[in-house]
Amino acid sequence: MNLAATGMAAVVAIGLVTALLAAVVPARSAVVGVGTAVTGAAAVVAGAAALAGGSFSVVLPEVLPLSGVALTLDPLGGLFVAVTGGVAVAAGIYAMSYVDSLDLRTRGVQVALPLFVVAMALVPAAANVSTLLVCWELMALASLVLVVAEHRRGPRVASAGRWYAVMTHLGFVSVLIGLMVFVAHAPDDSFAALREAGGRLSPAVAGVVFVATLAGFTSKAGIVPLHAWLPRAHPEAPSHVSALMSAAMVNLGVYGVVRVGVDLLGGGTAWWWLLVLALGAVSAVYGILQAAMSSDLKRLLGQSTTENMGLVLVGIGAAGLFASSGEHTLAALALTAALLHVVGHAAFKTLLFLAAGSVLHATGSRDLDALGGLRPVMPVTTAAFGLGALAASALPPGTAFVSEWLLLQALIHGLPAGGVAAAIAMPVAVAAVALTAGLAVATFVKAFGVGFLAKPRSGAAADAHESPFTMLAGMGVAAVVCVVLALWPAGVLPAVQAAAGGAAVSGDVTLRLSQATGALSPLLLTLGLLAAVVVVAGVVRAAVARRARREARLWDCGGGPMSARMEYTATSFAEPLQRVFDDVVQPELDVDVSHHQESRYLVQAVEYRRKVPDRIERRLYEPVLNAITAWGGAGRRLASGSVHRYLGYGFYVVCGALILLAVTR
Amino acid sequence: MLSLWRKIRRTGRVAEPPPPLPEGERPERAALLGGSVQIRHVDAGSCNGCEIEIGSAFGPVHDGERYGARLVASPRHADALLVTGVVTRNMAEPLRRTFDAVPAPKLVVAVGDCARNCGVFAGAYGVAGAVRDVVPVDVEIHGCPPRPEAIVEGLRKLTGR
Numbered sequence: 001m002n003l004a005a006t007g008m009a010a011v012v013a014i015g016l017v018t019a020l021l022a023a024v025v026p027a028r029s030a031v032v033g034v035g036t037a038v039t040g041a042a043a044v045v046a047g048a049a050a051l052a053g054g055s056f057s058v059v060l061p062e063v064l065p066l067s068g069v070a071l072t073l074d075p076l077g078g079l080f081v082a083v084t085g086g087v088a089v090a091a092g093i094y095a096m097s098y099v100d101s102l103d104l105r106t107r108g109v110q111v112a113l114p115l116f117v118v119a120m121a122l123v124p125a126a127a128n129v130s131t132l133l134v135c136w137e138l139m140a141l142a143s144l145v146l147v148v149a150e151h152r153r154g155p156r157v158a159s160a161g162r163w164y165a166v167m168t169h170l171g172f173v174s175v176l177i178g179l180m181v182f183v184a185h186a187p188d189d190s191f192a193a194l195r196e197a198g199g200r201l202s203p204a205v206a207g208v209v210f211v212a213t214l215a216g217f218t219s220k221a222g223i224v225p226l227h228a229w230l231p232r233a234h235p236e237a238p239s240h241v242s243a244l245m246s247a248a249m250v251n252l253g254v255y256g257v258v259r260v261g262v263d264l265l266g267g268g269t270a271w272w273w274l275l276v277l278a279l280g281a282v283s284a285v286y287g288i289l290q291a292a293m294s295s296d297l298k299r300l301l302g303q304s305t306t307e308n309m310g311l312v313l314v315g316i317g318a319a320g321l322f323a324s325s326g327e328h329t330l331a332a333l334a335l336t337a338a339l340l341h342v343v344g345h346a347a348f349k350t351l352l353f354l355a356a357g358s359v360l361h362a363t364g365s366r367d368l369d370a371l372g373g374l375r376p377v378m379p380v381t382t383a384a385f386g387l388g389a390l391a392a393s394a395l396p397p398g399t400a401f402v403s404e405w406l407l408l409q410a411l412i413h414g415l416p417a418g419g420v421a422a423a424i425a426m427p428v429a430v431a432a433v434a435l436t437a438g439l440a441v442a443t444f445v446k447a448f449g450v451g452f453l454a455k456p457r458s459g460a461a462a463d464a465h466e467s468p469f470t471m472l473a474g475m476g477v478a479a480v481v482c483v484v485l486a487l488w489p490a491g492v493l494p495a496v497q498a499a500a501g502g503a504a505v506s507g508d509v510t511l512r513l514s515q516a517t518g519a520l521s522p523l524l525l526t527l528g529l530l531a532a533v534v535v536v537a538g539v540v541r542a543a544v545a546r547r548a549r550r551e552a553r554l555w556d557c558g559g560g561p562m563s564a565r566m567e568y569t570a571t572s573f574a575e576p577l578q579r580v581f582d583d584v585v586q587p588e589l590d591v592d593v594s595h596h597q598e599s600r601y602l603v604q605a606v607e608y609r610r611k612v613p614d615r616i617e618r619r620l621y622e623p624v625l626n627a628i629t630a631w632g633g634a635g636r637r638l639a640s641g642s643v644h645r646y647l648g649y650g651f652y653v654v655c656g657a658l659i660l661l662a663v664t665r
Numbered sequence: 666m667l668s669l670w671r672k673i674r675r676t677g678r679v680a681e682p683p684p685p686l687p688e689g690e691r692p693e694r695a696a697l698l699g700g701s702v703q704i705r706h707v708d709a710g711s712c713n714g715c716e717i718e719i720g721s722a723f724g725p726v727h728d729g730e731r732y733g734a735r736l737v738a739s740p741r742h743a744d745a746l747l748v749t750g751v752v753t754r755n756m757a758e759p760l761r762r763t764f765d766a767v768p769a770p771k772l773v774v775a776v777g778d779c780a781r782n783c784g785v786f787a788g789a790y791g792v793a794g795a796v797r798d799v800v801p802v803d804v805e806i807h808g809c810p811p812r813p814e815a816i817v818e819g820l821r822k823l824t825g826r
Binding site: 552553555559560 | 739758759765766
């Protein structure tokens with residue numbers, strides 16, 4: 001047994017023991033927190049060992065009937081296992097006191113957390129279709145239990161749970177159909193056999209398999225148009241679960257696309273990847289636009305997940321497109337960028353969700369319009385969120401900058417490669433990535449500035465307090481990873497390249513990205529930036545010191561102390577963007593002016609309401625839901641409550657079946 | 666567009682010829698400003714008569730800006746305050762704060778009879794006093810309301826041009 005195998009065995013064993021302990025031990029939250037963190041650490045070890053080349057393979061035929069459980073860990077799977085483990089470490093440490101403070105101590109919820117982590121770690125290690133689907137379903141069910149954990153808080157949680165349950169199972173059905181069609185053309189359901197058969201599939205069958213699995217996997221990744229569950233479920237889940245879902249679970253959708261499309265089906269044709277590229281670009285722009293309009297902190301983060309997964313899909317689509325036109329180096333570069341973005345996104349999204357949970361824990365509110373002024377009372381959380389916001393905004397000393405920059409490089413260098421399709425798709429993709437990066441800056445400036453700085457906008461925000469130590473430690477783990485990824489991406493780049501190589505190899509291609517590592521030195525960039533800041537600050541200070549200084553009151557138009565009502569709110573900050581993208585988001589505005597009774601000319605109050613509905617959801621989901629409701633109404637007329645009628649139905653159906661049998665025999 | 670140009674050309678220059686430099690003492694600190702005075706206008710409780718005349722003083726006919734005086738949008742940008750009206754109770758503190766917000770060296774011009782000695786509102790409820798009672802005044806301009814020529818004359822005492 002090598003290190004990877006030992007690590008995976010430890011993941012399963014520790015996870016299951018933790019789940020068992022959670023069911024029986026009275027001090028559940030500490031046990032579950034520690035157990036989850038240790039499980040995550042084991043997953044990190046296993047993933048890292050696999051990335052370093054120590055892959056393993058094991059078949060346990062007696063665990064599942066018919067095909068048995070088969071596990072293997074190659075570099076691609078190892079990357080996702082390691083990422084999942086890293087998120088679980090931070091979330092586990094965080095959960096120890098977060099769970100104590102909110103009413104999340106029920107047995108079911110506590111048991112589900114380690115099971116969720118184990119299932120997520122097993123999905124990328126699955127080596128046959130049955131194992132993959134079983135782990136996929138276990139992951140969906142465990143996360144569903146966790147999403148509805150706080151169902152007592154209001155009907156929105158239950159509604160989010162319903163959305164999530166339905167969407168995730170529709171996605172599962174789609175994956176199931178795709179993989180069953182695939183397996184039907186292979187000797188058995190192991191990935192090795194599928195890989196063998198993948199090259200021999202007719203284009204039509206391969207296309208069906210790819211589109212069906214793409215639909216299922218992208219629904220898990222929250223890609224437009226199957227994203228509707230994500231901005232509902234992620235905010236309503238407890239924050240450490242939000243972090244696990246948003247930073248680890250959505251990645252597995254990406255993993256599925258890469259595994260099936262690139263690895264098992266062996267690359268396929270250009271239109272597949274143009275589809276992926278288009279889905280990714282639309283998701284990225286649409287997700288961040290929705291996030292920019294959002295005034296709910298966790299919803300904003302959820303929508304930003306859609307954006308980031310969109311960017312990852314842009315990279316994967318570009319990689320597939322390059323590979324199908326024979327540009328394997330560029331393909332590897334694009335895939336490396338995409339996978340690096342997966343890693344970076346996991347780090348900063350964990351940090352952001354945990355910090356948002358800390359805010360929720362301290363103030364009881366996620367509404368940005370009711371927050372503000374948290375910097376003096378919650379300095380560590382504010383610093384953590386600020387770091388996460390910087391990491392998410394694709395600006396030079398940030399984590400997302402490295403991967404988005406690589407992605408842009410790949411897309412720009414991709415122009416001469418490929419034919420007409422690439423010549424049209426690449427500039428559009430570059431524009432989409434650039435627009436996304438710009439909007440992300442605006443979004444995170446809003447989230448950080450409105451949520452944490454200035455004056456508190458509500459009593460709850462004014463009375464906030466810093467979170468307990470373990471929550472801060474959980475954030476600290478994620479923050480350290482963010483900083484390392486931002487300043488020293490060369491440290492993880494070889495691992496990511498190994499994973500990309502494991503997937504992109506469809507021939508004997510050497511994946512050396514000398515141009516990428518050579519030109520990319522964010523550490524120097526950051527040092528230069530810091531030096532520039534220090535120099536400018538020094539010059540300004542020197543210039544100021546020579547002149548007489550006078551303490552002066554802040555100019556507030558002489559009217560008296562500035563109140564929190566004078567501040568920008570999240571809504572007002574987003575208003576210019578909302579105007580620019582009016583045609584896309586189509587906000588619903590409502591202004592109510594009420595007058596004094598004595599005179600119509602005296603205004604008593606002005607009420608402004610703005611709602612930014614999800615247009616895609618409205619156009620796509622509402623007709624379907626209405627049709628289903630109509631069917632339900634029609635069906636209800638058949639069930640009148642009369643026993644005689646039901647007996648009649650049974651009688652007629654049996655008669656009909658007999659007649660059918662008699663006729664067809 | 667063309668008609669606008671035509672109109673400008675046909676109208677020509679409407680500014681009055683500049684009157685001779687006004688007599689009377691010039692505040693000492695005004696000399697420090699070097700002939701360019703940025704002015705923030707504060708309405709401390711005026712009936713808006715003075716405001717109309719100030720608007721006229723900076724209009725095309727009297728054109729106060731050609732003497733170096735200019736109205737600005739914040740006391741932080743200003744060298745001088747142009748205060749109109751009696752100082753009402755509600756405006757006493759804001760006027761004091763506005764005065765504090767002006768960087769030194771700073772000057773105050775009281776425009777109109779109300780600003781000088783409360784005018785017809787003297788002794789009324791809600792009147793805190795004349796401008797002089799709240800902040801130090803350097804130049805006073807007579808009239809209810811003062812004529813634009815008088816306002817320009819008062820401002821030229823600051824600019825010295």
